[in-house]
Amino acid sequence: MSRNNNQTQKTPLLTHLIAGGAAGFMEACTCHPLDTIKVRMQLAKHASRGENGRPLGFIGVGVKIAQNESFWALYKGLGAVVSGIVPKMAIRFSSFELYKSWMADGNGKVSMTSVFFAGLAAGTTEAILVVSPMDLIKIRLQAQRHSMADPLDIPKYRNAPHAAYTIIKEEGIRALYKGVTLTALRQATNQAANFTA
Numbered sequence: 001m002s003r004n005n006n007q008t009q010k011t012p013l014l015t016h017l018i019a020g021g022a023a024g025f026m027e028a029c030t031c032h033p034l035d036t037i038k039v040r041m042q043l044a045k046h047a048s049r050g051e052n053g054r055p056l057g058f059i060g061v062g063v064k065i066a067q068n069e070s071f072w073a074l075y076k077g078l079g080a081v082v083s084g085i086v087p088k089m090a091i092r093f094s095s096f097e098l099y100k101s102w103m104a105d106g107n108g109k110v111s112m113t114s115v116f117f118a119g120l121a122a123g124t125t126e127a128i129l130v131v132s133p134m135d136l137i138k139i140r141l142q143a144q145r146h147s148m149a150d151p152l153d154i155p156k157y158r159n160a161p162h163a164a165y166t167i168i169k170e171e172g173i174r175a176l177y178k179g180v181t182l183t184a185l186r187q188a189t190n191q192a193a194n195f196t197a
Contacts, residue, residue, distance in 0.1 A: 021086045024086075024089055025082060028081045028082055028085060029078070029082075032074070034058070035077075036065070036073075036074050036077065036142050037062045037065065037074070038058070039139060039142040040065065040143075041058065041061055043143055048061050048064055069145070076142050077137070077141035077142040079159050079160040080134050080138040080160035080163070081134065083134070084131070084134030087129070087130050088126050091122075091129055092123070092126045093122075095121065096195060099118035099121045099122060100115060100118040112196060116195070117192070119191040119193070119194060119196060120188045120189070120191065120192040122191050123184070123187035124184045124187065126187055126191070127180065127186070127188065128177075128180060128184060132176070132177055132180040133164070134160075135179075136179070137157075137163045137167070137176070140157055140163050141157055141159075141160065144156060144157060
């Protein structure tokens with residue numbers, strides 16, 4: 001089958017969704033323990049110390065979490081991350097393509113400046129619709145200090161959907177958007193740079 005050289009074949013949106021979701025899933029599974037350790041270190045009032053009295057580094061904090069709460073405690077909040085990756089990628093790529101099409105000239109050409117602004121808008125869109133609420137839920141789950149090995153140690157938030165329900169019930173839906181402005185700035189600049197590169 002011959003291909004028309006005058007037309008470029010567009011990659012289907014579904015391909016972007018599947019590839020982005022798979023990459024995001026692998027990234028989350030690989031990097032999430034480090035994020036949990038980082039959050040615990042950031043939330044600690046005093047640095048965790050080893051038997052010798054010296055502050056623990058990130059490996060020591062990770063070992064301590066695994067010993068006290070089980071290895072799986074390093075993955076607290078992963079459900080929120082994974083459940084946010086697919087819609088985040090869907091919104092990122094589809095909104096980017098939409099914004100880019102709005103900025104195309106009469107011939108369908110898009111300038112680098114338009115790509116940059118489409119990336120800014122896509123990052124802002126994903127931040128408002130997915131990233132900000134999911135970040136808050138993930139952090140709440142990660143911040144819990146309970147033993148996953150002890151069935152009698154019941155956490156306030158059992159999983160991502162339960163955390164979302166509890167937060168909305170106790171604090172209102174606006175609580176999911178604490179820090180949305182900074183999250184939008186982060187995501188907007190990140191996606192503007194990613195799509196422009």
